[in-house]
Amino acid sequence: MSPEITNYIGYGASFFVVLSFVLKDIKKIRIVNLIGCILFVIYGVYSDYLWPIIIPNAILCVIQAYHLLKKD
Template sequence: MNPEITTYIGYSASIFIVLSFILKDVRKIRIVNMIGCICFVIYGIFNGMLWPVIIPNGLICFIQIYHLLAGNRKQ
C-alpha cells in the first residue's frame, strides 16, 4: 500500500482515539474508540506487521465489541 495512505490511516487512528476521550456517552466512546483501534490494526499491518501495535488494538477492538453487544442485552 502507498506509504502516504498508511500514514493517513495512522493519523486517523490517533484522531479517533483522542476523540473517544472527549465524548461523554459510553456507547459513542466505545464505537469511536473501536474505529480508532481498527485503523491502528490496519496501520500496523501495512507498516510491516507491527505486532506491538496490532495485538493490543485488536484486543481492545474485541473488548469494545463485547461491551457494545453486552450493553444491548441489558437494555
C-alpha cells in the same frame, strides 16, 4: 498500499482514539474508540506487521465490540 496512505490511516486512528476521550456518552466512546482501534490494526498490518500496535488494538477491538453487543 503506499506509505503516504498508511500514514493517513495512522493519523486517522490517532484522531479517533483521542476523540473518544472527549466524548461523554459511553456508547459513543466505545464506537469511536473501536473505529480508532480498527484503524490502528490496519495501520500496523500495512506497516510491515508492527505487532506491538496490532496486538493491543486487536484486543481492544474485541473488548469494545463485546461491550457494544452485550445485552444489559
